[in-house]
Amino acid sequence: MKYTEITLPFGIKSSVLALGAQSKASFCFAKGRFAYLSDAQGDQGDLRNFKKFEKDVKKLQRKLKIDPKIIACDLHPEYIATKYAFEKVKSQKSKVKMIQHHEAHVASCIADNNIKGKVIGIAFDGTGFGSDGNIWGGEFFAGAIKRLKRIAHLKYIPMPGGEASIREPWRMAFSYLYSIYGKNRLVSPGGLGTSLDIASSVASPAMTGRKWPRNDILGQMIDKKINSPLTSSMGRLFDGVSSLIGVCDFAGYEGEAAVRLEKTMLVSGFKFQVSGKYKFKYIDEKGMIIIDWGPVIRNIVKDLKKGVKKPDISLKFHNAICHMIKDVCNILRKKYRIKKVCMSGGVFQNNYLKNSIRPLLEKEGFEVFLHKNVPAHDGSIPLGQAVLAGV
Secondary structure, eight states, X not given: OOEEEEEEEEEEEEEEEEXXXXXXXXXXXXXXXXXXXXXXXXXTTSHHHHHXXXXXXXXXXXXXXXXXXXXXXXXXXXXXXXXXHHHHGGGSSOEEEEEOHHHHHHHHHHHHTTOOSOEEEEEEOSOOBOTTSSBOOEEEEEEOTTOOEEEEEEOOEEOTTTTHHHHOTHHHHHHHHHHHHHHHHBOOTTTTSSTTOBOTTTOOGGGTTOOOOOOTTHHHHHHTTSSOOEEOOHHHHHHHHHHHTTSOSSOSSTTHHHHHHHHHTTOTTOOOOXXXXXXXXXXXXXXXXEEEOHHHHHHHHHHHHHTOOHHHHHHHHHHHHHHHHHHHHHHHHHHHOOOEEEEESGGGGOHHHHHHHXXXXXXXXXXXXXXXXXXXXXXXXHHHHHHHHHO
Protein backbone atom coordinates (compact mmCIF):
# COMPACT_ATOMS: atom_id res chain seq x y z
CA MET A 1 0.00 0.00 0.00
CA LYS A 2 1.36 3.41 -1.00
CA TYR A 3 0.76 6.70 0.76
CA THR A 4 1.92 10.31 0.57
CA GLU A 5 3.29 12.22 3.57
CA ILE A 6 2.24 15.87 3.55
CA THR A 7 3.58 18.66 5.75
CA LEU A 8 0.69 20.85 6.85
CA PRO A 9 0.69 24.67 7.14
CA PHE A 10 -0.93 24.36 10.58
CA GLY A 11 -1.08 21.90 13.43
CA ILE A 12 -3.76 19.25 13.93
CA LYS A 13 -5.14 19.57 17.46
CA SER A 14 -6.52 16.03 17.71
CA SER A 15 -5.34 13.01 15.76
CA VAL A 16 -7.68 12.19 12.88
CA LEU A 17 -8.59 9.31 10.61
CA ALA A 18 -10.46 10.59 7.53
CA LEU A 19 -12.30 8.03 5.40
CA GLY A 20 -12.93 9.95 2.17
CA ALA A 21 -15.86 9.66 -0.23
CA GLN A 22 -17.45 6.82 -2.19
CA SER A 23 -15.40 6.78 -5.37
CA LYS A 24 -11.61 6.91 -5.56
CA ALA A 25 -11.54 5.19 -2.14
CA SER A 26 -8.70 6.57 -0.03
CA PHE A 27 -8.09 7.55 3.58
CA CYS A 28 -5.85 9.83 5.58
CA PHE A 29 -4.29 9.89 9.04
CA ALA A 30 -3.27 13.26 10.45
CA LYS A 31 -1.42 14.22 13.61
CA GLY A 32 0.54 17.34 14.55
CA ARG A 33 1.96 18.96 11.41
CA PHE A 34 1.75 15.87 9.19
CA ALA A 35 -0.88 14.03 7.16
CA TYR A 36 -0.57 10.62 5.52
CA LEU A 37 -2.84 10.13 2.50
CA SER A 38 -3.29 6.68 0.93
CA ASP A 39 -3.47 6.15 -2.81
CA ALA A 40 -6.96 5.90 -4.33
CA GLN A 41 -8.20 2.32 -4.67
CA GLY A 42 -11.53 2.35 -6.52
CA ASP A 43 -15.21 2.61 -5.66
CA GLN A 44 -16.25 1.49 -2.19
CA GLY A 45 -19.51 0.17 -3.61
CA ASP A 46 -17.43 -2.85 -4.68
CA LEU A 47 -17.15 -5.17 -1.67
CA ARG A 48 -13.63 -6.25 -2.64
CA ASN A 49 -12.47 -2.64 -2.73
CA PHE A 50 -14.00 -1.95 0.67
CA LYS A 51 -12.42 -5.04 2.26
CA LYS A 52 -9.00 -3.97 0.97
CA PHE A 53 -9.70 -0.41 2.15
CA GLU A 54 -10.57 -1.66 5.65
CA LYS A 55 -7.46 -3.85 5.76
CA ASP A 56 -5.19 -1.01 4.62
CA VAL A 57 -6.60 1.39 7.22
CA LYS A 58 -5.62 -1.05 9.99
CA LYS A 59 -2.22 -1.71 8.41
CA LEU A 60 -1.25 1.96 8.13
CA GLN A 61 -2.59 2.72 11.61
CA ARG A 62 -0.27 0.07 13.06
CA LYS A 63 2.67 1.44 11.09
CA LEU A 64 2.10 5.08 12.08
CA LYS A 65 1.01 4.24 15.63
CA ILE A 66 -1.74 6.85 15.52
CA ASP A 67 -4.78 6.44 17.73
CA PRO A 68 -7.39 8.72 16.12
CA LYS A 69 -9.55 10.78 18.46
CA ILE A 70 -11.68 11.97 15.53
CA ILE A 71 -13.00 9.97 12.59
CA ALA A 72 -13.95 12.22 9.68
CA CYS A 73 -16.30 11.22 6.89
CA ASP A 74 -18.44 12.65 4.11
CA LEU A 75 -21.75 14.38 4.79
CA HIS A 76 -23.57 11.87 2.56
CA PRO A 77 -25.36 9.43 4.91
CA GLU A 78 -25.43 6.57 2.36
CA TYR A 79 -21.72 6.47 1.54
CA ILE A 80 -20.06 3.24 2.64
CA ALA A 81 -17.26 5.20 4.32
CA THR A 82 -19.79 7.26 6.29
CA LYS A 83 -21.49 4.15 7.63
CA TYR A 84 -18.08 2.62 8.36
CA ALA A 85 -17.13 5.70 10.39
CA PHE A 86 -20.14 5.35 12.66
CA GLU A 87 -19.48 1.63 13.08
CA LYS A 88 -15.84 2.24 13.88
CA VAL A 89 -16.49 4.69 16.73
CA LYS A 90 -18.48 2.00 18.53
CA SER A 91 -15.30 0.03 19.16
CA GLN A 92 -12.99 2.87 20.17
CA LYS A 93 -12.97 6.13 22.10
CA SER A 94 -13.37 8.60 19.28
CA LYS A 95 -16.04 10.80 17.73
CA VAL A 96 -17.32 11.30 14.19
CA LYS A 97 -17.13 14.59 12.31
CA MET A 98 -19.05 14.81 9.03
CA ILE A 99 -17.43 17.11 6.47
CA GLN A 100 -19.09 18.61 3.40
CA HIS A 101 -17.59 17.14 0.24
CA HIS A 102 -16.61 20.35 -1.57
CA GLU A 103 -15.30 22.10 1.51
CA ALA A 104 -13.01 19.08 1.84
CA HIS A 105 -11.89 19.52 -1.78
CA VAL A 106 -10.91 23.14 -1.14
CA ALA A 107 -9.22 22.27 2.16
CA SER A 108 -7.21 19.53 0.44
CA CYS A 109 -5.83 22.06 -2.05
CA ILE A 110 -4.99 24.47 0.78
CA ALA A 111 -3.09 21.72 2.60
CA ASP A 112 -1.45 20.37 -0.55
CA ASN A 113 -0.01 23.82 -1.33
CA ASN A 114 0.74 24.81 2.27
CA ILE A 115 -1.41 27.94 1.97
CA LYS A 116 -1.89 30.28 4.89
CA GLY A 117 -4.60 32.91 5.08
CA LYS A 118 -7.83 33.38 3.15
CA VAL A 119 -8.54 31.92 -0.26
CA ILE A 120 -11.18 31.82 -2.95
CA GLY A 121 -11.77 28.08 -3.19
CA ILE A 122 -13.27 26.50 -6.31
CA ALA A 123 -14.61 22.94 -6.25
CA PHE A 124 -15.86 21.59 -9.58
CA ASP A 125 -16.81 17.93 -9.87
CA GLY A 126 -19.65 15.55 -10.61
CA THR A 127 -21.38 15.07 -7.30
CA GLY A 128 -21.27 15.77 -3.59
CA PHE A 129 -23.97 15.99 -0.94
CA GLY A 130 -24.64 19.62 -0.04
CA SER A 131 -25.57 21.06 3.34
CA ASP A 132 -28.91 22.17 1.83
CA GLY A 133 -29.76 18.60 0.78
CA ASN A 134 -29.09 19.21 -2.92
CA ILE A 135 -26.26 17.76 -5.00
CA TRP A 136 -23.39 20.22 -5.31
CA GLY A 137 -20.50 20.31 -7.76
CA GLY A 138 -20.03 23.82 -9.16
CA GLU A 139 -19.01 25.71 -6.03
CA PHE A 140 -17.04 28.78 -4.93
CA PHE A 141 -15.99 29.32 -1.31
CA ALA A 142 -14.19 32.14 0.49
CA GLY A 143 -12.35 32.31 3.77
CA ALA A 144 -9.60 30.70 5.81
CA ILE A 145 -9.40 26.98 6.53
CA LYS A 146 -11.61 27.21 9.63
CA ARG A 147 -14.27 29.43 8.09
CA LEU A 148 -14.90 28.43 4.50
CA LYS A 149 -18.20 29.90 3.29
CA ARG A 150 -20.09 28.95 0.14
CA ILE A 151 -20.52 32.19 -1.80
CA ALA A 152 -21.30 31.23 -5.41
CA HIS A 153 -22.54 28.22 -7.35
CA LEU A 154 -23.99 27.08 -10.65
CA LYS A 155 -27.75 27.49 -10.95
CA TYR A 156 -29.58 24.36 -9.85
CA ILE A 157 -30.96 21.97 -12.49
CA PRO A 158 -33.02 18.77 -12.02
CA MET A 159 -31.37 15.39 -12.68
CA PRO A 160 -34.26 13.33 -14.12
CA GLY A 161 -33.77 9.76 -12.98
CA GLY A 162 -31.23 10.68 -10.32
CA GLU A 163 -28.02 8.67 -10.75
CA ALA A 164 -29.26 7.43 -14.12
CA SER A 165 -28.44 10.94 -15.40
CA ILE A 166 -24.78 10.25 -14.65
CA ARG A 167 -24.77 7.09 -16.75
CA GLU A 168 -26.99 8.62 -19.44
CA PRO A 169 -25.89 12.21 -20.20
CA TRP A 170 -28.76 12.67 -22.69
CA ARG A 171 -31.03 13.06 -19.65
CA MET A 172 -29.09 16.15 -18.59
CA ALA A 173 -29.24 17.55 -22.12
CA PHE A 174 -33.01 17.13 -21.99
CA SER A 175 -33.18 18.75 -18.55
CA TYR A 176 -31.25 21.86 -19.64
CA LEU A 177 -33.40 22.26 -22.75
CA TYR A 178 -36.62 21.61 -20.84
CA SER A 179 -35.64 24.18 -18.21
CA ILE A 180 -35.00 26.84 -20.86
CA TYR A 181 -37.60 26.17 -23.55
CA GLY A 182 -40.30 24.39 -21.55
CA LYS A 183 -42.88 21.95 -22.83
CA ASN A 184 -44.39 24.48 -25.26
CA ARG A 185 -41.24 24.64 -27.39
CA LEU A 186 -40.27 21.02 -27.06
CA VAL A 187 -42.32 18.48 -28.92
CA SER A 188 -44.02 15.77 -26.90
CA PRO A 189 -41.20 13.53 -25.67
CA GLY A 190 -40.76 10.77 -28.21
CA GLY A 191 -43.03 12.52 -30.69
CA LEU A 192 -40.42 12.53 -33.46
CA GLY A 193 -38.92 9.20 -32.56
CA THR A 194 -36.53 10.36 -29.86
CA SER A 195 -36.99 11.82 -26.41
CA LEU A 196 -34.73 14.76 -27.22
CA ASP A 197 -36.18 15.89 -30.54
CA ILE A 198 -36.68 19.63 -30.69
CA ALA A 199 -39.51 21.61 -32.26
CA SER A 200 -38.72 23.51 -35.44
CA SER A 201 -38.09 26.72 -33.52
CA VAL A 202 -35.17 25.09 -31.74
CA ALA A 203 -34.29 22.28 -34.15
CA SER A 204 -30.71 21.53 -35.12
CA PRO A 205 -29.07 19.07 -37.52
CA ALA A 206 -27.09 17.52 -34.67
CA MET A 207 -30.32 16.36 -33.03
CA THR A 208 -32.08 14.72 -35.94
CA GLY A 209 -31.84 11.01 -36.63
CA ARG A 210 -30.22 10.21 -33.29
CA LYS A 211 -31.58 7.14 -31.54
CA TRP A 212 -32.18 8.17 -27.96
CA PRO A 213 -34.30 5.89 -25.80
CA ARG A 214 -37.98 6.77 -25.64
CA ASN A 215 -38.94 8.28 -22.28
CA ASP A 216 -42.37 9.86 -22.43
CA ILE A 217 -42.42 10.82 -18.78
CA LEU A 218 -39.10 12.65 -18.40
CA GLY A 219 -40.72 16.09 -18.45
CA GLN A 220 -43.38 14.90 -16.02
CA MET A 221 -40.68 13.62 -13.66
CA ILE A 222 -39.11 17.07 -13.63
CA ASP A 223 -42.44 18.89 -13.22
CA LYS A 224 -43.61 16.63 -10.40
CA LYS A 225 -40.16 16.41 -8.80
CA ILE A 226 -40.13 12.63 -9.02
CA ASN A 227 -36.61 11.22 -8.63
CA SER A 228 -35.21 14.44 -10.06
CA PRO A 229 -32.87 15.88 -7.42
CA LEU A 230 -31.48 19.36 -7.94
CA THR A 231 -27.79 19.74 -8.72
CA SER A 232 -25.31 22.57 -9.15
CA SER A 233 -22.74 20.17 -10.61
CA MET A 234 -20.22 21.34 -13.19
CA GLY A 235 -19.77 17.69 -14.17
CA ARG A 236 -23.45 17.45 -15.11
CA LEU A 237 -23.15 20.63 -17.19
CA PHE A 238 -20.28 19.04 -19.14
CA ASP A 239 -22.42 15.91 -19.56
CA GLY A 240 -25.39 17.87 -20.84
CA VAL A 241 -23.35 19.83 -23.37
CA SER A 242 -21.53 16.68 -24.52
CA SER A 243 -24.85 15.00 -25.30
CA LEU A 244 -26.45 18.15 -26.67
CA ILE A 245 -23.89 18.47 -29.46
CA GLY A 246 -23.86 14.74 -30.22
CA VAL A 247 -20.61 13.65 -28.57
CA CYS A 248 -21.76 11.28 -25.81
CA ASP A 249 -25.29 10.16 -24.88
CA PHE A 250 -24.28 7.17 -22.72
CA ALA A 251 -21.26 7.01 -20.42
CA GLY A 252 -19.41 3.72 -20.08
CA TYR A 253 -17.12 5.04 -17.34
CA GLU A 254 -16.99 7.93 -14.89
CA GLY A 255 -16.52 11.26 -16.65
CA GLU A 256 -16.60 9.80 -20.18
CA ALA A 257 -18.87 12.50 -21.59
CA ALA A 258 -16.58 15.28 -20.32
CA VAL A 259 -13.42 13.49 -21.47
CA ARG A 260 -14.82 13.04 -24.96
CA LEU A 261 -16.02 16.65 -25.07
CA GLU A 262 -12.47 17.83 -24.37
CA LYS A 263 -11.03 15.40 -26.94
CA THR A 264 -13.45 16.79 -29.53
CA MET A 265 -11.30 19.93 -29.59
CA LEU A 266 -8.20 17.87 -30.35
CA VAL A 267 -9.34 16.41 -33.66
CA SER A 268 -6.22 16.00 -35.79
CA GLY A 269 -6.04 18.52 -38.59
CA PHE A 270 -9.22 20.37 -37.63
CA LYS A 271 -9.07 24.09 -38.33
CA PHE A 272 -11.20 26.11 -35.95
CA GLN A 273 -13.68 28.26 -37.82
CA VAL A 274 -14.75 30.38 -34.87
CA SER A 275 -13.14 31.83 -31.80
CA GLY A 276 -14.43 33.34 -28.63
CA LYS A 277 -16.61 31.97 -25.89
CA TYR A 278 -20.12 31.61 -24.61
CA LYS A 279 -21.12 33.76 -21.65
CA PHE A 280 -22.74 32.94 -18.33
CA LYS A 281 -25.04 35.29 -16.46
CA TYR A 282 -24.40 36.24 -12.81
CA ILE A 283 -27.25 36.86 -10.39
CA ASP A 284 -26.83 38.13 -6.83
CA GLU A 285 -29.40 36.45 -4.57
CA LYS A 286 -29.03 37.90 -1.08
CA GLY A 287 -25.24 37.79 -1.27
CA MET A 288 -25.01 34.41 -3.04
CA ILE A 289 -23.80 34.60 -6.63
CA ILE A 290 -25.86 32.30 -8.86
CA ILE A 291 -24.06 31.37 -12.09
CA ASP A 292 -26.75 30.99 -14.75
CA TRP A 293 -25.91 28.56 -17.58
CA GLY A 294 -29.02 29.56 -19.56
CA PRO A 295 -27.25 31.89 -22.05
CA VAL A 296 -24.60 29.22 -22.69
CA ILE A 297 -27.15 26.55 -23.60
CA ARG A 298 -29.19 28.96 -25.74
CA ASN A 299 -26.15 29.99 -27.76
CA ILE A 300 -25.02 26.40 -28.20
CA VAL A 301 -28.44 25.62 -29.68
CA LYS A 302 -28.10 28.65 -31.98
CA ASP A 303 -24.68 27.45 -33.14
CA LEU A 304 -26.05 23.97 -33.80
CA LYS A 305 -28.80 25.46 -35.94
CA LYS A 306 -26.18 27.41 -37.90
CA GLY A 307 -24.15 24.26 -38.50
CA VAL A 308 -21.17 25.22 -36.35
CA LYS A 309 -18.88 22.19 -35.95
CA LYS A 310 -18.54 20.24 -32.70
CA PRO A 311 -14.87 21.15 -32.08
CA ASP A 312 -15.72 24.86 -32.36
CA ILE A 313 -18.64 24.53 -29.94
CA SER A 314 -16.52 22.52 -27.50
CA LEU A 315 -13.79 25.17 -27.62
CA LYS A 316 -16.26 28.01 -26.99
CA PHE A 317 -17.77 26.06 -24.09
CA HIS A 318 -14.39 25.38 -22.48
CA ASN A 319 -13.45 29.04 -22.90
CA ALA A 320 -16.76 29.98 -21.28
CA ILE A 321 -15.84 27.97 -18.17
CA CYS A 322 -12.41 29.61 -17.96
CA HIS A 323 -13.78 33.14 -18.31
CA MET A 324 -16.63 32.42 -15.89
CA ILE A 325 -14.05 31.47 -13.26
CA LYS A 326 -12.18 34.70 -13.98
CA ASP A 327 -15.36 36.78 -13.78
CA VAL A 328 -16.55 35.25 -10.52
CA CYS A 329 -13.09 35.52 -8.92
CA ASN A 330 -13.03 39.22 -9.83
CA ILE A 331 -16.47 39.71 -8.28
CA LEU A 332 -15.40 37.92 -5.11
CA ARG A 333 -12.03 39.70 -4.87
CA LYS A 334 -13.83 43.03 -4.92
CA LYS A 335 -16.15 41.86 -2.15
CA TYR A 336 -13.76 39.87 0.06
CA ARG A 337 -10.34 41.31 -0.91
CA ILE A 338 -8.81 37.89 -1.51
CA LYS A 339 -6.19 37.26 -4.21
CA LYS A 340 -5.35 33.59 -3.61
CA VAL A 341 -7.36 31.10 -5.67
CA CYS A 342 -7.22 27.34 -5.18
CA MET A 343 -9.00 24.80 -7.38
CA SER A 344 -9.92 21.19 -6.72
CA GLY A 345 -12.29 18.51 -8.00
CA GLY A 346 -12.37 16.07 -10.88
CA VAL A 347 -13.22 18.74 -13.48
CA PHE A 348 -9.72 20.15 -13.00
CA GLN A 349 -8.24 16.99 -14.48
CA ASN A 350 -9.24 18.58 -17.79
CA ASN A 351 -5.92 19.65 -19.31
CA TYR A 352 -7.37 22.45 -21.40
CA LEU A 353 -8.96 24.05 -18.34
CA LYS A 354 -5.83 23.65 -16.22
CA ASN A 355 -3.56 25.10 -18.85
CA SER A 356 -5.90 27.99 -19.69
CA ILE A 357 -7.17 29.11 -16.31
CA ARG A 358 -3.83 29.73 -14.60
CA PRO A 359 -2.48 32.37 -17.05
CA LEU A 360 -5.95 33.93 -17.32
CA LEU A 361 -6.16 34.45 -13.54
CA GLU A 362 -2.50 35.40 -13.12
CA LYS A 363 -2.97 38.12 -15.73
CA GLU A 364 -5.73 39.47 -13.47
CA GLY A 365 -3.32 39.56 -10.51
CA PHE A 366 -4.43 36.37 -8.74
CA GLU A 367 -2.12 33.85 -7.11
CA VAL A 368 -3.28 30.47 -8.44
CA PHE A 369 -2.99 27.06 -6.78
CA LEU A 370 -3.80 23.66 -8.27
CA HIS A 371 -2.94 20.29 -6.75
CA LYS A 372 0.70 19.29 -6.93
CA ASN A 373 1.20 16.29 -4.59
CA VAL A 374 -2.26 14.73 -4.44
CA PRO A 375 -4.91 14.24 -7.14
CA ALA A 376 -7.62 16.77 -7.95
CA HIS A 377 -10.29 14.05 -7.94
CA ASP A 378 -11.99 12.49 -4.90
CA GLY A 379 -8.76 10.77 -3.91
CA SER A 380 -7.79 14.07 -2.25
CA ILE A 381 -11.00 14.32 -0.18
CA PRO A 382 -9.62 12.54 2.95
CA LEU A 383 -6.79 15.09 3.23
CA GLY A 384 -9.32 17.92 3.29
CA GLN A 385 -11.55 16.05 5.74
CA ALA A 386 -8.64 15.43 8.10
CA VAL A 387 -7.61 19.07 8.07
CA LEU A 388 -11.13 20.43 8.61
CA ALA A 389 -11.85 17.94 11.37
CA GLY A 390 -8.55 18.45 13.17
CA VAL A 391 -7.82 22.18 13.12
